[in-house]
Amino acid sequence: MAHSTAQPASLPALLKVAGDILAGIWDALTRIGEATAKVRRINAYSAMSDTELAARGFQREDIIRLVMADAI
Known part of the structure; x- marks a missing residue:
């Protein structure tokens, strides 16, 4: 019969896991904030008239491409 013993996790390993979890949460919150700003x-x-959009140098069909340019 095989016997096994539980080894307590080291403090540095636990801190790394906790840091990874917090980094993941921070990344998710950052992405939500960026998405909200883009929306x-x-x-x-979209609320601007075609004349106002033209004054800025683009057309209505350019809106998504313009806003999402860094993600495309």
């Missing part, structure tokens, strides 16, 4: 920009541009 606000899309809504702001």
